[in-house]
Amino acid sequence: xxxxxxxYRIERVTEKNFHDVVTVFRDVFNPNADETFLxxxxxxxxxxxxxxxxxxxxxxxxxxxxxxxxxxLELQGTTQLAVQGCDAMTHPKHNGRGxxxxxxxxxxxxxxxxxxxxxYGWPNQKSSLCYFRKLKxxxxxxxxxxxxxxxxxxxxxxSKISALTANAYTLYxxxxxxxxxxxxxxxxxxxxxxxxxGLHRNKDFFRYKRALGSDIYQIAGCKIWMKIDGxxxxxxxxxxxxANILKLLKALQRLCxxxxxxxxxxxxxxxxxxxxxxxxxxxSHDSWETGGKNFTDIIPLEKMQFTYGDLDTF
Numbered sequence: 164x165x166x167x168x169x170x171y172r173i174e175r176v177t178e179k180n181f182h183d184v185v186t187v188f189r190d191v192f193n194p195n196a197d198e199t200f201l202x203x204x205x206x207x208x209x210x211x212x213x214x215x216x217x218x219x220x221x222x223x224x225x226x227x228x229x230x231x232x233x234x235x236l237e238l239q240g241t242t243q244l245a246v247q248g249c250d251a252m253t254h255p256k257h258n259g260r261g262x263x264x265x266x267x268x269x270x271x272x273x274x275x276x277x278x279x280x281x282x283y284g285w286p287n288q289k290s291s292l293c294y295f296r297k298l299k300x301x302x303x304x305x306x307x308x309x310x311x312x313x314x315x316x317x318x319x320x321x322s323k324i325s326a327l328t329a330n331a332y333t334l335y336x337x338x339x340x341x342x343x344x345x346x347x348x349x350x351x352x353x354x355x356x357x358x359x360x361g362l363h364r365n366k367d368f369f370r371y372k373r374a375l376g377s378d379i380y381q382i383a384g385c386k387i388w389m390k391i392d393g394x395x396x397x398x399x400x401x402x403x404x405x406a407n408i409l410k411l412l413k414a415l416q417r418l419c420x421x422x423x424x425x426x427x428x429x430x431x432x433x434x435x436x437x438x439x440x441x442x443x444x445x446x447s448h449d450s451w452e453t454g455g456k457n458f459t460d461i462i463p464l465e466k467m468q469f470t471y472g473d474l475d476t477f
Contacts (some may be wrong), residue, residue: 164261165190165436171219171262171270176230179438181205183218183225184250190226191252203390204375204475209367215246217269219253219262226254229266231274231282232475235354235368236463237266238360245462246274248284248294248477249456256305257421263290264297271298275458283455283464285474291452303465304433310443311427313416318423319393331370336391336422350379350401362473372398377477381412383407388472395419397429398472405440412444432468 176184182204185198191266206317207213216230231246243311255262274282285306294300348369352361361369369379369388377390384407388398388421395415400408415427430450431438441447455464471477 164265171221171227172223173266174218174220175273176214176216176218176228178214178413180218180380181214183220184228184230185215185269187225187228187252187254188216188250190254191398195307197214200375205230205232206374207371209245209371210235210244212244213280215273216250216264216275217273217281219257221254224466226257227262227266227284229263229270230251231270231284234473235280236360236467237355237363238466239357239369239461242363243459244278245281245283246279247473247475248282251290263293267293267298271456276472279453280459280461281457281464283453283467284453285453287451289445295452295454298456300456302452302454303467304453306430306453306469307433307438307442308448309429309445309447310444311412311416311429313419313427314423315425316419316423317425319391319395319425320423322323339418339421340378340380340391343382344381345381345386348379349371350388351398352470352473353399353437354403354432356436356467359435359468360462360466360469361464372472372477375477377472382418383411385411387411387415389424390477391424391425394426394428395422396477397427398477399470400437402436405443408437408440409444428471430471430474432470435468435470437470 185201188196210233212233218225218401219227229251233244233247235242236245239420295302349366352364354361379388385403387399390396
């Protein structure tokens with residue numbers, strides 16, 4: 164498919180047509196998708212760039228979308244704007260016609276026009292062929308996933324029985340977590356060292372991420388970025404000694420028992436700072452493939468590492 168033979172109407176995503184992105188998301192991924200969450204996820208005004216992507220319409224009905232969310236990368240003191248590819252989707256009735264790749268190429272053209280250095284992301288099993296073979300992404304590794312199981316009553320799941328139980332649990336959770344909420348709510352990515360880069364995190368970055376439900380806490384002498392969504396999800400942990408991080412993980416298990424949460428989850432790039440610590444004490448499993456494409460050579464893709472909080476859904 165190309166511009167000459169494309170049978171669909173193509174529009175760049177804007178504030179005005181963003182609801183159509185939500186429509187495609189509900190048709191393809193989740194009929195109950197929260198429009199407010201999706202709008203917050205794409206609200207990257209703090210970077211001066213937003214709405215990188217294209218919609219496809221068939222008879223004025225949105226049936227496809229390919230987008231990306233801007234973030235700043237940091238390597239050896241240099242920062243550069245990049246985008247995370249995400250929410251690429253085609254309505255099932257229009258699969259197999261080349262629309263996914265066509266919208267992907269148009270989005271990459273827009274990325275280059277905006278002077279953005281790189282696109283990166285974590286393709287799922289269904290889309291990895293399109294990204295790595297047809298869009299010529301380079302695979303740079305596979306994220307490692309850690310699960311720490313906690314024996315406790317499943318209060319977090321029971322809270323979903325009704326609106327009443329959900330509200331009661333949310334209040335209880337807030338009362339517990341507010342004891343640990345950190346006022347100095349910024350810390351650098353734990354993956355960044357002399358050899359590797361990561362996402363550049365400042366107050367604006369964490370303000371954006373807090374709107375999606377995560378926050379920074381001080382627990383057992385460590386700063387931790389986390390959120391609760393059924394499980395306790397660790398976005399990142401500020402660099403500290405291995406002994407202190409292990410104390411933190413024990414404290415998190417006690418916190419989970421108090422909150423009725425049965426699992427702690429963490430994901431990160433292989434051989435990064437936290438992976439080296441976690442791997443000495445817990446079993447890891449392969450998770451998403453990491454890949455992308457450089458449009459400039461300022462920050463090489465292969466130098467980048469990530470943690471769970473760097474994903475667009477965190």
